[in-house]
Amino acid sequence: MRIHVIADVVDSDGGHVVERLEQLGGEIVQLDRDELATYDSIGDSDLILLLGSDRAAHEPKWLDVVEAESVFVRAALRDSTPVIGICYGAQLMARALGGTSWRADQAEVGWQRIDTVDPVLCPEGPWAQLHSDVFAPPPTARVLGTSWRGTQCFIDDSLGTRAIAWQFHPEVTAATYERWVNEGYYGDGGVDEKDLIRQAYENEARSRIAAHKLTDSALTFLGVSS
Template identity: 30%
Template sequence: MHLHLLQHCPHQGPARLADWLTSMGHSHTVFYLHAGELTPRLADCDALVVLDGPLAIDDAAALSWLRQERKLIERALDSSKPLLGIGFGARLIAEALGAVVARGTMAETGWHRVDLAPLSPVDLPDTFEAFMWHRDVFALPDYALALGRSEASPLQGFTWDDGRVVALLCHLEATAASVTALLDHQPAPLGSDTSPHAQDSAAMLDDPKRFDRLAPLLDRVLSQWLRSTAS
């Protein structure tokens, strides 16, 4: 399969996701929308991934490239092709499906426990630890199934259309390098300085094995996602 990946910031890229695609024999092209690259044609890929970014839904409403990206996401939703969103990408998908996207009560950064939803179709443990970097959250779209929740965020993701569409608020693709890039170049989400759910930088990087434990979780999600439309 060939996948198109939409990137919104130089320091929030695909991280381990790109390595997984290569290891599984899939090709991919990253489109750097923040750098002025045009949104690709859906017809030129087999699946679409919308990555995270520092933008908020409302803050970016005037950007011409984001308007084009929204149209691409709508076309992907109307198609039969797999669509995955992470962070900001997940919020764009939720918005396109008519769900409310808004600023959450508190920022959530660092490592936090996720409890899998009872009816979640995603093959993940009942509880697992994932990396977080957000303040904005979304509601569950109509006809979607919740993935799970954390203490600060009642919805950490969802699937839609029998698993063809997956939206993740949490970051299973995170690596030590990608988190270091975030900490070095991106301001923390608004309210992180007062949130009880925001870790300090040292705590985010103090246990390298945390990143290793994410790898099989990412594998489960991506494998199930791409199998969802396999003939």
Template identity: 30%
Template sequence: MKHEVLAIRHVYFEDLGNLELVLGDRGHLVRYLDVGRARIDAPNPLDPSLMVVLGGPIGAYEEASYPHLAPLLAMLEKRIAAGLPTIGICLGSQLIARALGARVYPAAQKELGWHPLTLTEAGRASALRHLEADGQPIPVFHWHGDTFDLPAGATHLASTPACANQAFTWGEHVLALQCHPEVLADRFESWLVAYPGDIAQSATDVRSLREDTARHGPVLERAARAMFGEWLDRFAFGLAR
């Protein structure tokens, strides 16, 4: 059967990336809801088979400045309570953490660039195991300045030296990823053009990010597609008929 996927997108190039390729390979329908172009409270969060909340440069705690965050949090709360498959990436993971009652706040330092994850025992037993090759972690892309406390009842999956809570699951149906395993190397230039201020405040530069993405991107794409595929197939997101 075909599944409808709803992706909440804050920035046009922070899309589903290789997750969309996984879904396309399986013949599933993807619908984007672009923040600022539609009422965020319009969709029924219980309708899609899968809901994905994507990244963006704002804080998950800034609903006073960005009013769409309040109804989006309410959508997440309702969907998670209903036990429906939900993924959050970067800002999306922070919003999931908030929806589960955890604190989101500025990190001690911005994490920007390619760094491997350290998987927990639970992480190695999960679909994130694909982010290791021959027992060694592969570099994963990071671009964030905020972090979150692990929600009560969550299973911690991964960390980095700069960010203790890189990934978690909650129940069987929620996956939160602070990093960006969805990123596609051939679309990466948009990140460099859009966020020069972040780069200027970091320990890296445009040339290094571009070179690292060309080197590590294809490896991550293969690993992340396997990761997303394994996670989705637990919910019968196999080949559509």
């Protein structure tokens, strides 16, 4: 498998998900979303993975970056390359396919269980959450999971190729989560940072196993084989 990972250059750790992809023989090619080439220029690809970001897809200052990545995603799907989106990547994919996103009235943080109609592609968790934005899925999507804050997982094949998006963070390691908390990824106010970090390390082993299993399920659903 040749897998292109789109991420911020300063935060490109794919954690448990990329670890599992590499275990399955995946060749990981990192792409900087701020300097993103066209899809046609990257060569063969079996999978596109959109990682999270501390930016927001709806902020006007990121308009050009969001549009470039949206064009990339649509081109990949039209060319039969499946896409996985995580957190910001899920919001980006939603917007690329006709949905939208906006600032939440309160951050969603910590290890939270979600309501699901598909325990294989969207297990109830608990999963790591750390975001201040929410999104509405594309009108063509099928929502598989929700929380009281909004959509947590959707699938879509409107451009002829399957895509899956998770608002939660199956990939995040405890060390990365701790860094995000210290850097204020969740926004401002009302958060017990020490408790969030404690949750990260308490859930580390279980989260890794769950993320590997979810990655396997996603690859099967997307038709990507090692």
